[in-house]
Amino acid sequence: xxxxxxxxxxxxxxxxxxxRDSSGYRRxxxxxxxxxxxxxxxxxxGVPLARIKGLLDADPDAxxxxxxxxxxxxxxxxxxxxxxxxxxxxxxxxxxxxxxxEVADYLEELRELGVxxxxxxxxxxxxxxxxxxxxEDAAVWIAEKRELITDPEFRALYLELDAAYHWxxxxxxxxxxxxxxxxxxxNHHSRxxxxxxxxxxxxxxxAQSQPGASSPAWDRLAQLGERRG
Numbered sequence: 001x002x003x004x005x006x007x008x009x010x011x012x013x014x015x016x017x018x019x020r021d022s023s024g025y026r027r028x029x030x031x032x033x034x035x036x037x038x039x040x041x042x043x044x045x046g047v048p049l050a051r052i053k054g055l056l057d058a059d060p061d062a063x064x065x066x067x068x069x070x071x072x073x074x075x076x077x078x079x080x081x082x083x084x085x086x087x088x089x090x091x092x093x094x095x096x097x098x099x100x101x102e103v104a105d106y107l108e109e110l111r112e113l114g115v116x117x118x119x120x121x122x123x124x125x126x127x128x129x130x131x132x133x134x135x136e137d138a139a140v141w142i143a144e145k146r147e148l149i150t151d152p153e154f155r156a157l158y159l160e161l162d163a164a165y166h167w168x169x170x171x172x173x174x175x176x177x178x179x180x181x182x183x184x185x186x187n188h189h190s191r192x193x194x195x196x197x198x199x200x201x202x203x204x205x206x207a208q209s210q211p212g213a214s215s216p217a218w219d220r221l222a223q224l225g226e227r228r229g
Contacts, residue, residue, distance in 0.1 A: 001036060014039050014053050046074055102142045103127045109149055110158075119162045122213055157184055161221075169220040178224035 009015040015035055018026045035056060042052045047070055055066055087097065096104040107124055115123075130138040148154045160177055167174065 001040060005040075006036070009036070009039055012049055012053075014049065014056075046070070099124065099127050100131060100138075100142070102146065103131065103138075106142060106146050106149065109146070113149070113155060114159065116162050116165075118165070153184060157181060161218075164217050164221060165215045167217040169216040171217060174217065174221055175224055178221055181221075182225055 006015070010017040015032065018028055018032070021027050038056055039052055042055060043049060047055065047067075051066070051070065055063055058066065099107070103124075107120060107127075110123060111120060127138065127142070130141070149158070157177075157180060161181070164171075164174065164177060
């Protein structure tokens with residue numbers, strides 16, 4: 001045992017510090033050596049130093065009970081560390097740490113489709129909010145979105161809408177895009193639109209909480225859509 005460790009135990013009050021003799025040396029007794037063995041054994045077993053002092057002179061029953069309690073705490077810490085490691089491993093999966101596997105798969109499909117990173121962030125952040133505040137609604141919506149993204153016409157509209165974010169609000173392509181979007185929705189039944197929303201405020205929360213969720217061109221597109229019904 002190093003001198004530094006012995007001095008540390010003195011500072012923590014685990015071992016009494018003997019007086020110096022006439023030669024300036026500290027004289028440790030056999031009992032000091034026994035206490036050091038106990039301290040080192042308990043410390044190496046994972047017992048916190050703050051609890052060791054109370055265990056040095058404990059009777060066998062009290063020592064057994066204290067060790068069982070410490071073991072319970074260690075098991076809880078180990079379980080938490082394992083959960084932390086699992087979360088760290090998930091970081092390699094990007095969005096999968098924050099959203100459900102279904103949403104993560106959907107986001108990967110969008111990325112493979114060529115959707116912009118700006119739109120990817122909007123989608124991801126929106127799903128994080130929706131899944132947290134209204135998991136029932138989110139489960140219905142993501143099932144429908146994953147089905148819709150397999151439709152070539154829907155994919156084409158999604159990509160064009162993504163690109164239109166940066167268009168001028170006076171772009172001549174906006175009226176035609178508004179018509180295509182209106183016609184598509186008129187010909188496709190949405191299950192989520194006819195289902196009562198469990199949390200009606202979540203969609204508004206998602207929209208209001210995301211910077212960049214609209215642009216002058218998108219606002220113009222919305223106006224055109226309203227005029228066309």
